[in-house]
Amino acid sequence: GESVGLHLPTLSVQEGDNSIINCAYSNSASDYFIWYKQESGKGPQFIIDIRSNMDKRQGQRVTVLLNKTVKHLSLQIAATQPGDSAVYFCAELLGRGADKLIFGTGTRLQVFP
């Protein structure tokens, strides 16, 4: 079946360190992936996206890596800050025309001083 999973439900990192949040997806037909950040009491906030014709995309302090061979997605956050503490979701789009984002269960990132 279709599923997007996460390897770690909670990730604790020290302020200033780099964070890596992983995500596995099961549908090889998925061609669009998005990372979202959700803070308490707010809706998910778009962080970065990547299409299947790419294997890496960089934003401000964030990098998304896509490995289609093993159907794995990761979000790297450089120099993690307290404001990065939130739940992070990966989402996959099941191919053009399906237009339905399937979200993973989420990883909670905790940043400690």
Add this chain to the structure above:
Amino acid sequence: KAGVTQTPRYLIKTRGQQVTLSCSPISGHRSVSWYQQTPGQGLQFLFEYFSETQRNKGNFPGRFSGRQFSNSRSEMNVSTLELGDSALYLCASSLEASGNSPLHFGNGTRLTVT
């Protein structure tokens, strides 16, 4: 540019009642999607509207319905509320149909059914 606006922010209803939630997308966005978020099921897709037409629908019963107006604003309705409908309902808009541009979410409507 204003973000996605959802009203009301909080809502308390009784079993059997119906509820209507409202969403105003980002200006210029033509696609509106609705998601239900619960601790047990996570984020689940309800439906997507584009240019007033429902483009896609998730696996929810017919008690869940929605519509989109000519100004792209959207409403979703839940009839005959059940306790299990208690959730955070999130609306997201995108410039084009989802898949062509990322979704931008509002802060949701927290529905509690008693």
